[in-house]
Every structure is written in structure tokens, then in C-alpha cells.
Amino acid sequence: MEDVLVPIVLFSVLPVCIWLVSLFNYKKRLTAHETVRHAIDSGQTISPELIEKMSLLVDPVRADLRRGVLFIAFGAAFGVLGLMVGQQDGDAIMPMIGVASFPVFLGLAYLGLWAFGHGRKPA
Incomplete structure (x- = not known):
């Protein structure tokens, strides 16, 4: 039972997290x-x-910076985890570093x- 449940939970966590972030956005x-x-219906101008402040809620340039930093931090955490696990089992270092490289490259x-996009003027 555990042999089936662990991979199902492991591979379903990422889509659920992406769905939750999308839902809240x-x-x-x-x-x-x-x-x-x-405000328009009540006659306010x-x-x-x-409108400019509200456009900052969905500013893709600012969101790219945040996502980049978070992905690099996530990859660094995997790298540190790989080094910590590698102290007990030397064969675990390279696979964990390989897993850590994906979020690091996404962050980059x-x-x-x-x-x-930082220097680009809005259209």
C-alpha cells in the first residue's frame, strides 16, 4: 500500500500547489x-x-523577480538536502543535486x- 501511496502523493503535490496559487491569483x-x-456602478470616478496601483497587482515583471528568487531558494534547499543526505549515503548527492538543478535553472x-523586462516601458 505504501509503495503506491507515496508516489501518488509525491506527484500530486506539485499540481495541487500550482492549482492553489492559480486559484488565489x-x-x-x-x-x-x-x-x-x-465603484463605477455607484457613480464614483x-x-x-x-488604475495604475491596481495594475501593479498583476505586474508580470515584479512577479518574475519573485518567482526567480523563490525557485533559486527552492533549488538551493534541495542542494543542501542532498549534501545532508549525502553525508549518510554518498550515492545520494548527485541525484539530489540533479533534482536541485531544475528549480535553479527555472529561477535563473x-x-x-x-x-x-525591467527596463521596458509599459504599452
Whole structure:
């Protein structure tokens, strides 16, 4: 039973985490849009400053920086875990470093996107 349950849980954790992040981002954007809609329906004027602040909620350049830093930290944590496990079992170091390389490279890609998009003017 454990031989089946552990891989199922292991491989289902990542999609569930991605789904939760997507759900909360969707709810955040939906709340912002409902707030603007309610203000317009009640006859209030929407200032350009408010619209600019609301656009920062979904700023992809800022999100790339955060994602990049988090992915690199996640990869570094896997690398440290590999070194710690490797002290007990020397054969575990290379596979754990290999696993750690995936989030590190994703983090570097996001940091590259942030660096290239950082100086770009909004359309």
C-alpha cells in the first residue's frame, strides 16, 4: 500500500500547489475587478493613480523577480538536502543535486525575464 501511496502523493503535490496559487491569483484579480465595477456602478470616478496601483497587482515583471528568487531558494534547499543526505549515503548527492538543478535553472530563467523586462516601458 505504501509503495503506491507515496508516489501518488509525491506527484500530486506539485499540481495541487500550482492549482492553489492559480486559484488565489484569480481571486485577487476578480476582487480588484469587482471593486472597480462597484465603484463605477455607484457613480464614483476612477482616478488614473488607482488604475495604475491596481495594475501593479498583476505586474508580470515584479512577479518574475519573485518567482526567480523563490525557485533559486527552492533549488538551493534541495542542494543542501542532498549534501545532508549525502553525508549518510554518498550515492545520494548527485541525484539530489540533479533534482536541485531544475528549480535553479527555472529561477535563473525568471531572473533573466525580469532583467530583460525591467527596463521596458509599459504599452
